Amino acid sequence: MDKEQYINQLKKAFNGYTPLSEKTWLLILPLLKYQSLKKGETLIKAGQTAKHIHFICKGILRSFITDDEGSVYSKNIFLENNFAATKVSLLLNTPSYFSIEALEDCILINFSFKEYKKLIAKNNDLKDFYIAYIEHNWIVEKEQREISLVMDNASERYLKLLKKHPNIDQRVSQQHIASHLGITPTQLSRIRKALKNN
Numbered sequence: 576m577d578k579e580q581y582i583n584q585l586k587k588a589f590n591g592y593t594p595l596s597e598k599t600w601l602l603i604l605p606l607l608k609y610q611s612l613k614k615g616e617t618l619i620k621a622g623q624t625a626k627h628i629h630f631i632c633k634g635i636l637r638s639f640i641t642d643d644e645g646s647v648y649s650k651n652i653f654l655e656n657n658f659a660a661t662k663v664s665l666l667l668n669t670p671s672y673f674s675i676e677a678l679e680d681c682i683l684i685n686f687s688f689k690e691y692k693k694l695i696a697k698n699n700d701l702k703d704f705y706i707a708y709i710e711h712n713w714i715v716e717k718e719q720r721e722i723s724l725v726m727d728n729a730s731e732r733y734l735k736l737l738k739k740h741p742n743i744d745q746r747v748s749q750q751h752i753a754s755h756l757g758i759t760p761t762q763l764s765r766i767r768k769a770l771k772n773n
Contacts, residue, residue, distance in 0.1 A: 578609070581632040585684055588630065588656050592707040599698045606686040606694075612677040618659075621674045625664035627685040631655050634681030637751060638673045649754035652678070652747060654740055660688070662713065678747055729758045730766050 585607075589595050595603075610629075612618060618636060619625055629636070636653040638661065650673060653659040664671035665688045695701050723732055733756060736743060744752060744767075753763040 581609070581682065581684060582607075584632055584656055585630050588658070589704055592711070593700060593703040595700050595704065596698075599694070599700050602694055602698065603686070603691075603701075606690050608685045610683045610685055612681040612683065614677055614680050616677050618675040618677065618683075619661060619671055619673075621672055622670050623664075624668060624670050625661045626688060627660070628665070628688055628691065629659045629675075630684040630686075631657055631659060632682040632684060634677060634679040634683075635746060636675050636681060637678055637747075637755075638675045639754070640673050647754065649751055652740075652743070652751065652755050654743070658708070658712075678751065724757055729756060729762055730770070732756045733763065733766050734770075 582604075586595075586600065589600075589603075612634070618629065621641065631653055633655060635655075636659045638650045638653075638659070639647050640650060641647050651659075659675060661671035661673045661675065663669070664673075695705050723735060727735070733752075736752070736756065749760050749763055753760045756763065758766075
C-alpha cells in the first residue's frame with residue numbers, strides 16, 4: 576500500500592477547496608485509518624449509524640437505498656479522490672437509510688466525523704474547507720442534479736455523467752449507471768445504441 580501517495584491524494588483533495596496550513600494537516604494525520612474493500616463488499620449497511628467520512632484513494636463506491644418491494648435505487652456513485660459518506664446519518668447521528676458498497680476493489684482513508692468536527696471548531700482553515708465543500712457538493716451539485724432529473728431527458732443526463740466521468744461506462748455496470756440516472760437498463764442500452772449510431 577503506497578501510503579505516501581494516498582496521503583498526497585487526500586491533501587490535494589482538501590487543498591482543492593481551500594489551502595490547509597501544515598499545522599492543521601499535522602492535526603488531521605493522526606485521525607486517518609486505511610481500509611481495503613473487495614468488489615461487492617459493503618462499507619455501511621442501511622440501519623447502521625455512520626461514524627466516518629471515507630476518502631476514496633482507489634476504486635468506486637455507490638450509495639443505494641432498497642424499498643419495501645426490494646427495488647434498489649442508486650443515489651450516488653463515488654470515484655477516486657472523492658469523499659463518501661451517508662451524510663444525514665453522520666450529521667444527525669441516526670441510522671442510515673442508505674447502504675454503501677464497493678463496485679471495484681477499493682482503498683479508503685477513513686476518519687472519525689466526531690473528531691474531525693472537534694478540529695473544525697478550533698481551526699479556521701479547516702472550517703473554511705468544510706463550508707466550501709458543503710456549498711459545492713451538498714448544495715450546488717445536489718441542486719444541479721435535481722434540476723437535471725426534471726429538465727434533461729435521459730440522453731442528456733447520460734452525456735453529462737460521461738462528461739464528468741469519461742470512463743465510467745467501462746468501470747460501472749449498465750444496471751448501476753441506469754439506476755443512478757433514474758432509468759431502466761433497457762432505456763440506457765437504447766440511448767447508448769442511438770449515440771453510437773449518430
